[in-house]
Amino acid sequence: MAQETKARIRKAAIEVIAEEGFFNTRMQDIADRAQLAVGTIYNYFSSKDEVLSYIFKYEIQRRMKSISELKEQKLSTRRFLKKFLDRHFLTLRENPNLGRVLVREKEFSRAKDNNEIKENMNSLIKMLEDIFVEGINKAEIKDINAHLMAVYFFGSMQGIIEFALTEPEIEMLVDGPDFIIKRIEHIFK
Amino acid sequence: MAQETKARIRKAAIEVIAEEGFFNTRMQDIADRAQLAVGTIYNYFSSKDEVLSYIFKYEIQRRMKSISELKEQKLSTRRFLKKFLDRHFLTLRENPNLGRVLVREKEFSRAKDNNEIKENMNSLIKMLEDIFVEGINKAEIKDINAHLMAVYFFGSMQGIIEFALTEPEIEMLVDGPDFIIKRIEHIFK
Amino acid sequence: MAQETKARIRKAAIEVIAEEGFFNTRMQDIADRAQLAVGTIYNYFSSKDEVLSYIFKYEIQRRMKSISELKEQKLSTRRFLKKFLDRHFLTLRENPNLGRVLVREKEFSRAKDNNEIKENMNSLIKMLEDIFVEGINKAEIKDINAHLMAVYFFGSMQGIIEFALTEPEIEMLVDGPDFIIKRIEHIFK
Amino acid sequence: MAQETKARIRKAAIEVIAEEGFFNTRMQDIADRAQLAVGTIYNYFSSKDEVLSYIFKYEIQRRMKSISELKEQKLSTRRFLKKFLDRHFLTLRENPNLGRVLVREKEFSRAKDNNEIKENMNSLIKMLEDIFVEGINKAEIKDINAHLMAVYFFGSMQGIIEFALTEPEIEMLVDGPDFIIKRIEHIFK
DNA sequence: AATGAATGAGGCTTCATTCAT
DNA sequence: TATGAATGAAGCCTCATTCAT
Incomplete structure (x- = not known):
């Protein structure tokens, strides 16, 4: 039914866009991959832009929810960041195409009124900022900007992530979280 | 003469692409900004893609040259990195549009045979890697990956840079170099 | 039952077509107005064109019947024309949307094999011609073409009618019949 | 040069639209008739609608100018109307396709913000109204609405006109002006 | 008889590129 | 060398129509 088809379009779009890039992807390509007619896509999305927006909205909301759960676990700042990285990098290892789309296509159609994606990205950064502020307040980390x-x-x-998703370096995603945490080790008291 | 016109096109293209994005920029837009006719652009570039490629090639080569000069100064790894960041961030503060193009449009036309840009980016990373390897060999920094x-x-x-170039945060470029160096302070012996 | 649904579709179509024009009206719009599914329309009409044809056929036949009744009353030519105008203008005042469709959409799809509507219009003119011929024969009116x-x-x-149905001039329909009759007063002996 | 091409497109459009109707005419058809590429049309018109609008604007302005000239001749109301009809009907006899477009396509795209055509038609009617008012003031015609x-x-x-342009009745355009004037003879004092 | 999701042909429009001046 | 009108391939999107439920 309805939601199945929409999800099918979303997944097909992620695949094709990861391979070709958003601007090089034609609606027909997405339809072909989803084994649907072009017209069907327009029963669920009002435009090509909206397909991409939806991918971002859908995935960022999943991450935000995952983060909310993490927050409820009352972890230390270090463990929180570590778990956040682990989850994120694991998801990308399991679905590298999704990662490719998320990192590469975030700049699309800036000139249009499509700030939605930008806002979604910024909300993630804002959330990270909150974590650091909280860490400072709890005296777990030093007083940094x-x-x-x-x-x-x-x-x-x-x-x-961007580098790792360049095909032959996917294993970089395995070492990534630990490497990053070690790099910022010095900010913890 | 010839080179003047080519430079005028390059600068016009940087401005327009920074504002609209590469895919939303039409050759006519570049021509208008350069106060030239579209046809004239094709006397200097064989295609729209080549205009963007040229921007990257031109700027990356400038950076590579700047780096070569820096290398000849036989600086310590820390001072080298600091100077590199200073120069880079200063250039971007002086010409934010250029920065916008460089960070945002690097992914363009991946699907086509346009790896030139990618290679140029990678050569910068390779150069950085060399610096770190050298630092390890000279025992200036710890044995990291x-x-x-x-x-x-x-x-x-x-x-x-990407965040800073989002208009209202340009001052982030001022604090950037020091912040980054402080973050990696711990890798120095 | 069946005929009820068909009438519901006809009425809904008149409303929407009056508002948007035939070519700007989608089958979905008609379905929405009739509170039916698109598919249902196709159980009663074989195509979009047929819906419009049906509206014309239905209404013109009503008028022809009304005229036949009038003819049986053996009125003078002047009184016949007056009564014909009165009835026609009254109908339009009661259902302006119908009028809008009848006057505006008569030219639709000329290029296709849809002469049916044209023929229906012409049969009205032919009928008027008969009235004038008859008037001449009965020596009620002068010998005109x-x-x-x-x-x-x-x-x-x-x-x-066309002008009157432009919303703010509907009252022109009230004065219309008398005005027209007075204009042709001179043809009566 | 420029204006030549625009006129060529206008004339081609009149022909094709007269034959097929505006909605059944594709931009490709107009381009074919004008022996141009579709793209060329868009160098002169921003949309299909604009092509039709331009035809109306162009022709109505010609008529308005013709009327202004007529007004300067200080003719009696009767002679003015007669000359106006003569000119108008003659133009249509010389270019029946133009007439077909003008009478048939005036209702197009009402639903959109294209009131321009409507306004142009109304300005013609307004002009006629002025003539009648003037005639009343000059006591040349009776006091009618x-x-x-x-x-x-x-x-x-x-x-x-509409009826006459139905191919086999073009000669009706010859008798038209006199017939119309005779019909309204009674309003003159 | 009613439904409405799926279909896909077809139209409008864009814009990189060419080429005669 | 510069010009810019002309080109036409290609893509987005619409919407009448179908058909399985």
Whole structure:
């Protein structure tokens, strides 16, 4: 039924966009991959842009939920960050195509009124900033610029992911979390 | 003369692409900004893709040259990295549009045979890796995974730049170099 | 039962087509207005064109029947024309949407094999021509070109209707019949 | 040069639209008739709708100019109307396709924000109304409802034209002006 | 008899590229 | 060398129609 088809389109789109890039992907390509007619996609999405937006919204919301659960576990800042990285990198290892789309296509159609994706990314960074602020307040980490730290953390994470997803380096995703945590070890008191 | 016109096109392209994104930029837009006719662009570039490639090639080569000069100064690894960051961040502060293009459009037309840009980016990372290897050999820094470190360093740098170039946070580029160096302080012996 | 549904579709179609025009009306719009599923329409009509054809056929036949009744009353030509105008203009005042469809959509799909509507319109003009011929024969009106007169009469009638149905001038339909009759007063002996 | 091409497109569009109707005409058809590429049309018009709008604007402006000239001749109301009809009917006899487009396609895309055509038609009716008002003031014609008279006059004119342009009746355009004038003879004092 | 998700042909429009001036 | 009108392939999207339930 309805939601099945929408999910099928989402998954097909992730695959094709990961392979070809968003701008090089034609609606027909997505339809072919999903084994549907083009018209069917338009029964679920109003435009090509909306397909990509939906992928981001869907995945970021899953991550936000996962983070909320993590927060409820009242972990130390270090363990929280570690678990967050573990989960995120594991998801990407299991679905590298999704990762490719998420890191590569975030800049699409900036010129249009599609700030939704940007906002979703920023909400993730904001969440990281909150974690650092909290860590500082709980005297678990040193008094650093939490905002800059969040951007730095997110950037290094994205950088590794982006590089790792370049096919032959996927194993970098295995070592990533530990490496990152070790790099910021010095901010913990 | 010839080179003047080519440079004018390059600069116009950087401006427009920074504002609209590569895929949303039409050759006509570049021509308008350069106050030239579209046809003229094709006297200097064989295609739209080549305009972007040229921007990357031109800028990366400038950076590589700047790095070569730096290498000849026989600086310590720490001072080398610091100077590299300073120069890079300063350039971007002086020409944020260029930065926007470099960080955002690197993924363009992956599906096509346009690996040139990718190779240029990778040569920068390779260069960083060399620096870390050299630092390890000279016993200036600890024995870490140089490749992963280069990717991490580059990623965090790009992350800050990307975020900083989102208009209202340009000042992040001022604090960036010191922040990054402090973050990796622990790898120095 | 069956005929109820078909009438519901006809009425819904008149409303939507009056508002949006035939070519801007989608089958889905008609279905929505009739509170039915699109598929249901196809149980009663074989195509979108047929829906419009049916509206014309249905209404013109009603008018022809009304005219036949009028003819049986053996009225003078003047009184016949007056009663015909009165009835017609009254119907349109009661259902302006129907009028809008009848005057505006008569030209649709000329290029296709859909002459049915055209024929229906022409049969109305032919009927008017008969009335004028008869009037001449009965020496009630002067010897004019009956065919041209019919076209003229029909055109002026349509013109007023078309203009009147432009929302704010509906009251023109009230004065219309008398005005038209007065205009052709001179043809009566 | 530029204006030549635009005129070529306008003329080709009139022909094809007269034959097929606006909605059944594809941009490709217009391009074929004009012996141009589709893309070329878009160098002169921003959309298909605009092509039709332009035809109306262009022709109505010509008529308005022709009317202004007529007004300067200080003719009696009767002679003015006669000359106006003569000119108009002659133009249509010389270019029946133009007439077909003007009478048939005036209702197109009402649902969109394309009131331009409507306004152009109304300006013609308004002009006629002015003529009648002036005639009343100059005591050349009786005291009738000038607005209704203008609508009536315009409608009957359109009706004859519409019917006449149905191929086999073109000669109706020859008798039209005199017939119409005779019909309204009684309004002159 | 009613439903509405799926279909896919077809139209409008865009825009990189060419080429005659 | 510069120009910009002309080109036409290609993509997005619409919507009448079908058909399994």
